[in-house]
Amino acid sequence: MTHTHPGGVTWTLGEAEDYKRQRDGETMKLWVWRSACAVCGAPIQVKTVTTDPETPATGRNLLKKHCPEHAWKFPAKGEKLGQRK
Numbered sequence: 521m522t523h524t525h526p527g528g529v530t531w532t533l534g535e536a537e538d539y540k541r542q543r544d545g546e547t548m549k550l551w552v553w554r555s556a557c558a559v560c561g562a563p564i565q566v567k568t569v570t571t572d573p574e575t576p577a578t579g580r581n582l583l584k585k586h587c588p589e590h591a592w593k594f595p596a597k598g599e600k601l602g603q604r605k
């Protein structure tokens with residue numbers, strides 16, 4: 521399954537990982553999405569709790585467009601330069 525985010529990045533859905541939530545210790549699935557940095561093409565990935573890109577939490581994660589090296593130069597909409605660590 522692939523999803524092209526309105527931000528312009530096409531994500532490919534990969535495998536699910538088991539994730540133990542810190543707050544209550546509950547085990548849940550995290551889905552891995554893979555894409556490439558919009559600048560250099562380096563592999564990037566995000567993890568989401570559902571495979572539905574229409575949910576706000578997933579959609580927000582899929583806003584990512586850049587590898588760590590380039591993220592600070594190209595802030596996502598609503599972010600300020602230098603905000604990311």
Ligand SMILES: [Zn+2]
Binds near residue numbers: 557558586587588590
């Ligand atoms: Zn990059």
